[in-house]
Amino acid sequence: MEDYSSNLIRLLEQLEREQTLPVENYERLITERNDTVIRVAAEMARHLCDRFFSRNVYTRGLIEFSNICQNDCFYCGLRHSKSIRRYRLTLDEILRSCRLAWELDYRTFVLQSGEDMYFTRDRLVEIIQSIREEFPEAALTLSIGERDRACYQACFDAGADRFLLRHESADAEHYASLHPAGLALESRMQCLQDLKEIGYQVGAGFMVGSPGQTARHIAQDLKFIETFDPEMVGVGPFIPSEGTPFAEEKAGSLELSCYVVSLLRIQNPQRLIPATTAVASLNPEGRIRALDSGANVIMPNVTPLNVRGDYMLYNGKICITEEAHAYRDSVDALLAKHGYERHVGRGDYKEDRHALR
Ligand code: SF4
Numbered sequence: 001m002e003d004y005s006s007n008l009i010r011l012l013e014q015l016e017r018e019q020t021l022p023v024e025n026y027e028r029l030i031t032e033r034n035d036t037v038i039r040v041a042a043e044m045a046r047h048l049c050d051r052f053f054s055r056n057v058y059t060r061g062l063i064e065f066s067n068i069c070q071n072d073c074f075y076c077g078l079r080h081s082k083s084i085r086r087y088r089l090t091l092d093e094i095l096r097s098c099r100l101a102w103e104l105d106y107r108t109f110v111l112q113s114g115e116d117m118y119f120t121r122d123r124l125v126e127i128i129q130s131i132r133e134e135f136p137e138a139a140l141t142l143s144i145g146e147r148d149r150a151c152y153q154a155c156f157d158a159g160a161d162r163f164l165l166r167h168e169s170a171d172a173e174h175y176a177s178l179h180p181a182g183l184a185l186e187s188r189m190q191c192l193q194d195l196k197e198i199g200y201q202v203g204a205g206f207m208v209g210s211p212g213q214t215a216r217h218i219a220q221d222l223k224f225i226e227t228f229d230p231e232m233v234g235v236g237p238f239i240p241s242e243g244t245p246f247a248e249e250k251a252g253s254l255e256l257s258c259y260v261v262s263l264l265r266i267q268n269p270q271r272l273i274p275a276t277t278a279v280a281s282l283n284p285e286g287r288i289r290a291l292d293s294g295a296n297v298i299m300p301n302v303t304p305l306n307v308r309g310d311y312m313l314y315n316g317k318i319c320i321t322e323e324a325h326a327y328r329d330s331v332d333a334l335l336a337k338h339g340y341e342r343h344v345g346r347g348d349y350k351e352d353r354h355a356l357r
Pocket of ligand 1: 070071073077078079114145
């Protein structure tokens with residue numbers, strides 16, 4: 001046990017020093033981990049996070065503006081073939097959600113949807129320009145799936161700053177086992193590359209414990225993140241969704257999800273890493289456990305309450321009934337209790353963390 005621990009702790013130190021490891025060593029960090037290594041990784045990660053961000057936690061107001069999707073990902077509660085009540089927010093409703101987010105001190109708005117092609121390039125540009133006009137100081141993040149490069153470029157030119165597009169698995173075969181034919185890792189990777197070249201702050205990420213995922217797959221994901229080097233990385237446990245092909249699969253573990261957060265923080269201390277809704281949905285302690293493991297972002301939901309329950313990506317998703325002010329206050333209380341503070345600001349990725357605040 002001791003030997004295992006000290007060898008792995010040396011790998012953690014090497015990762016901190018060099019910000020790179022061979023994929024085999026990432027795999028060892030996963031397969032040979034024990035409680036001591038997990039604890040040391042979390043301490044290192046939190047220490048690095050404190051150094052660059054102090055105890056600040058960034059917030060983003062999440063607006064789920066359409067639950068309509070043309071895709072049929074096997075793990076997702078919004079998949080096209082699932083029979084659920086569908087909705088789209090109007091431009092007015094989106095703007096009202098932005099006003100609510102602003103009033104709550106959230107200085108980043110995240111516009112998230114399924115791959116809903118009703119929102120053409122022109123419609124997206126209109127929404128982005130309207131938000132920009134009213135909130136010139138806010139940051140705007142899109143999470144709308146795969147589009148062509150021209151669409152990404154038009155949205156960027158209209159004023160979008162960031163884009164979240166999880167890669168889900170860096171292994172082509174594993175990726176194919178999570179998605180129907182027609183969705184290929186190659187095109188996901190091309191989208192990520194396009195987004196980066198255009199100039200977005202880009203977020204990639206993956207589920208921990210998705211069906212068929214091995215330690216090797218997670219190691220490949222860590223290697224991909226290391227080389228692609230996105231500004232943001234979202235990782236959370238896989239949680240099954242009823243009425244999908246993976247409904248009976250086992251959920252991913254909180255412990256491994258948080259450990260992966262620690263490894264990502266050690267790999268690049270400046271990165272923006274959310275304590276995801278999925279970790280909080282899996283376990284009431286999940287959010288704090290993720291922050292204590294090196295996460296530094298929370299994304300409170302400001303989607304109108306009359307549709308929020310229709311954006312059920314997986315079973316037991318939290319925050320579907322909570323009024324936004326009450327939720328913000330409960331987040332504040334939770335953070336204060338654990339020695340964190342909600343940071344009011346855009347919370348951009350900055351290479352030079354001395355420029356923070
Ligand atoms: S994961 Fe995204 S693209 Fe896939 S079905 Fe769900 S909403 Fe659609």
